[in-house]
Amino acid sequence: MVEALKIGLLGLGTVGTATAGILLSPESRHPLLKEIEIAKVGVKTLDKRRAVEFADGVLTTDLEAIVTDPDLDIVVELIGGLEPARSLILKAISHQKHVVTANKAVISRYGEEIYRAAAEAGVYVLIEAAVGGGIPIIRPLQQSLSVNRIDSILGIINGTTNFILTKMATEGSDFSEVLTEAQELGYAEADPSADVDGYDAADKITILATLAFGEQVSLEQVSCEGIRQVSAVDIQYAERLGFEIKLLAIAQREQSGLQVRVHPTLVPKEHPLANIDGVNNAILVEGDPIGQVMFYGPGAGGGATASAVVSDLMNIAAMLKVSQAVNPLLKIPQHPRRELVPIQELVTRFYARIICIDRPGVIGNLGTCFGKHKVSLESIVQIDFNNGFAEIVVVTHNVKEENFRQALAEIPHLDAIEQIQIPSVLRVLREK
Structure with missing residues (x-):
């Protein structure tokens, strides 16, 4: 039986701050949250003013000391990027720590390595926050929908590009003009390449396809096109022809094999994804025997992503209260590597x-x-x-x-x- 779980939080940015806020105010939430304690928080600097307060000694700039601390049970990685995030996750696993992460870039590229290490160590790596922000999609694919044979996943899984295409459609503005507005509003980074060139969506569909189809998808094989070439003229013509233009991430089972791709797509106005506007995300899963199921909601933001992070923490806490063995429905299995069907096909x-x-x-x-x-x-x-x-x-x-x-x-x-x-x-x- 586990009385309380001590966690080390890596990163105190927007999502890290929102995660800490939930854990530090568990009232009117699930009672299990009262059994999760923030013991250490890794930050870049100690002298920055914070939106949440911690006891003396909780904040530290020594991230490696957190992932190797024998008193901690779970490491929550929210620093983003590839390194040192990947190395810290692997070191935490090697020190028998469970891991919760929102890092889609690390999971899409190094998931196979991370899952193998977790299986050998007998610990959990939970990634609900890595795709879709607060939208529950990872766990449904692992559990609720796992009895289905998944045929396809179609997703609007990047809020920045969806905001840009929505504004272009409603205002008749050009791409560059709306991109500047998105940057001013904080929806797009100063370097927007990851979003507008489709790389962020490619990371996410790689993760979803691996889980849904039971085979390891290589990010390098995912065909990826962004929205820079979409003009206001194209959006107007699409409207006249009965379509909306959306950046879709698609994984489909074909007779010739599995196709995974990201590109702008003309979507018929009557299709469920055609009316997903603004920064919202939506993921349409089709399988046998369930048919179509759509997951919709905020795909990013501190509160939405923190909701998924803390949900993963609570799941680990619940499982450790009843068993020290890893629940196979929460474990991300290792899959055989799969060659994708080329885009020419x-x-x-x-x-x-x-x-x-x-x-x-x-x-x-x-x-x-x-x-x-x-x-x-x-x-x-x-x-x-x-x-x-x-x-x-x-x-x-x-x-x-x-x-x-x-x-x-x-x-x-x-x-x-x-x-x-x-x-x-x-x-x-x-x-x-």
Whole structure:
């Protein structure tokens, strides 16, 4: 029986402060929280003013001393980044400490190494806060949905890009303008690459795919495209065609294997993900026999992420009260490594915006070229005309990506097409 658990908290930023706030005010919360004590907190400097107060001797700049302290039961890693976070997590495990982390970058890249070390040490590594902020998704995949054969996961799992695309759609603003606003509001970092280039979403879908499909997914194989190329014009045309543009993270089981990718996607307005706006996240899981289940809520922020962190702490506390053995439903198992199906094999729909000199036969020649490469068109329409140039929008039926790219590559060489530009090529959520 465990009377009380002592934790070492690494990091006292936004999430760390919110986590400490919950643990230091357990009233009207689950009674187990009263049995969790913050014994040590690792910070960069001791002389900074804090939003929460601790007893003398709790704060320290020696993070390694925390992860090796024999009196601590759990280490909570909230410093972010790859190093020293990875090394501190592994050292904590080697000293028989359970670990709770919100670090999706470390888990997506080094999860296999961390889970193996945890299995050998017989300790928990819980990661609910690593994906979706306060949205419960990790534990449902491990427990509630684990009896299902998961067929697909579609997610809006980056609040910054969703905020940008929402503002572009509602205000008709350009990407760069809205990005500046997102940075001023604190939704985007000074260097926004991790968000707008899709890397953050790629980290998260790598974790979800590994859990859902029972095979270790390599981040390096995940196809990743961001939203920099999405223009206000594309969003307007998508609206006229009945779509919203969202940055989707997708993991799908196909006959040829598993596909995992991140890219902007035209989503039909009637689809559940089309109306997820602002900084909110949503994850749509489809499996057999359950069908579709959607998880929706705040995907980031101190309070939301801290909720997931403390939930993991409480789960460890509950399990240690009844057993010293690791609960297999809370343990993240080691999975065999899986080769992903390359993006060229993807079968989906496409949207393309084409600008060329307006002359007779242009649309006919485009249609012939697409047909030659087995690209079936849902629609091909001239949307606009300006200064002798035609602006043509093409939407396809399901087609193999390789075929579609071959058709696009041939179009500039057609005799009837002059001064061609193809400023936008986006995927459309595919037909069943």
